Amino acid sequence: MVAPNADIRSTVQRYLDLVADGTSTEIVALYAPDATLEDPVGSEVLRGREAIGGFYAGLDGLAMTTNLVTLRVCAGHAAFHFEVVTDTGGMKFKMAPLEVMTFDGDGLITSMRAFWSDEDLVVDA
Amino acid sequence: MVAPNADIRSTVQRYLDLVADGTSTEIVALYAPDATLEDPVGSEVLRGREAIGGFYAGLDGLAMTTNLVTLRVCAGHAAFHFEVVTDTGGMKFKMAPLEVMTFDGDGLITSMRAFWSDEDLVVDA
Numbered sequence: 205m206v207a208p209n210a211d212i213r214s215t216v217q218r219y220l221d222l223v224a225d226g227t228s229t230e231i232v233a234l235y236a237p238d239a240t241l242e243d244p245v246g247s248e249v250l251r252g253r254e255a256i257g258g259f260y261a262g263l264d265g266l267a268m269t270t271n272l273v274t275l276r277v278c279a280g281h282a283a284f285h286f287e288v289v290t291d292t293g294g295m296k297f298k299m300a301p302l303e304v305m306t307f308d309g310d311g312l313i314t315s316m317r318a319f320w321s322d323e324d325l326v327v328d329a
Numbered sequence: 330m331v332a333p334n335a336d337i338r339s340t341v342q343r344y345l346d347l348v349a350d351g352t353s354t355e356i357v358a359l360y361a362p363d364a365t366l367e368d369p370v371g372s373e374v375l376r377g378r379e380a381i382g383g384f385y386a387g388l389d390g391l392a393m394t395t396n397l398v399t400l401r402v403c404a405g406h407a408a409f410h411f412e413v414v415t416d417t418g419g420m421k422f423k424m425a426p427l428e429v430m431t432f433d434g435d436g437l438i439t440s441m442r443a444f445w446s447d448e449d450l451v452v453d454a
Contacts, residue, residue, distance in 0.1 A: 209446065246404025274398075274410055276427045276444040279371020283427035283444035285399055285410055302401045302408035304429060304444070319401040319408035319429070321334065 205309035206280040212307050213275060216282050219313075220270040223288065228260035236312040243318035244301075267291040273300065280307050298326040330434035331405040337432050338400060341407050344438075345395040348413065353385035361437040368443035369426075392416040398425065405432050423451040 215234060222231045232253050235241075241250045241259060250256055268290050275284040287300045301320035308314050340359060347356045357378050360366075366375045366384060375381055393415050400409040412425045426445035433439050 209448075244403050245406050274425070274427065276446070276449060278369050278444055278446040281370050281444060283408075283429070285427070300399070302399065302410065302427060304408070319403055319406060321401070321403040323334075324401060 207307040207309055207311040209277040211311040212277045212280070212282050212305075215307070215311055215313070216275055216277075216284055216305070217272060220272055220286055223260075223263065224268050224270040228257050228264050231260045232257040234313050235316075236308050236310075236314045239313055240315045241317075243316065244320050245317050267293075281305070282307070296328055299324060332432040332434060332436040334402040336436040337402045337405070337407050337430075340432070340436055340438070341400055341402075341409055341430070342397060345397055345411055348385075348388065349393050349395040353382050353389050356385045357382040359438050360441075361433050361435075361439045364438055365440045366442075368441065369445050370442050392418075406430070407432070421453055424449060 219231065219234055222234070235253055235256055237253055238251065239253070239256060241256045242248075243259070250259055268288055271287045273285040273287060275282060282305045283302065285300065285302050287298060290297045299320060301318045301324070303316060303318045305313050306315045344356065344359055347359070360378055360381055362378055363376065364378070364381060366381045367373075368384070375384055393413055396412045398410040398412060400407060407430045408427065410425065410427050412423060415422045424445060426443045426449070428441060428443045430438050430442075431440045
């Protein structure tokens with residue numbers, strides 16, 4: 205069974221809301237137990253909720269805002285372009301990755317791959 | 330060896346230029362001999378230049394314009410958002426897929442996956 209497109213759209217938006225205002229524990233709950241995460245593509249692939257939780261724990265406490273720019277959903281996949289601004293108090297850093305996620309029949313994320321490189325970072329956005 | 334990011338950027342732009350104004354033969358030359366194509370994601374995966382050429386032959390003769398919106402390149406991968414407008418004379422159809430391509434060390438496309446669905450089609454754009 206493939207997750208309905210509408211469910212995938214909701215989960216992507218909830219994911220971005222949680223990256224901005226949630227906790228790593230809440231984010232990890234969107235992932236399937238044996239999910240993989242590769243961020244950025246080309247770096248080590250993390251597998252399982254513990255490793256993925258460790259990745260998002262690095263974002264806990266940061267002042268971040270997110271904005272979904274474009275989302276395409278088909279056949280249990282989401283591809284989306286979003287902006288994330290991190291405000292350190294003195295400076296703002298803006299990234300706008302493209303990400304691809306796959307979902308299981310229950311709508312849990314089974315894989316996430318983020319496409320970006322250092323050259324895409326904008327300071328003082 | 331991983332293709333340099335600059336080469337991948339050039340190839341993506343040339344790909345979009347050829348989709349607009351080139352021939353299927355020219356497009357296929359950007360692909361590696363054993364490349365795969367999945368457009369849209371979830372449909373049959375085509376393998377090899379002959380099958381891929383057949384896919385693009387369906388575009389030959391259509392009046393199309395393309396525009397690159399966003400491109401991210403990392404580790405031999407490109408992820409990009411582009412617009413393609415097909416002008417049938419009476420009506421215009423606009424699609425704006427997200428695509429992911431992988432490249433070999435020579436900069437040839439080894440895989441292409443296009444993320445879009447019918448609900449993304451805009452008529453009379």
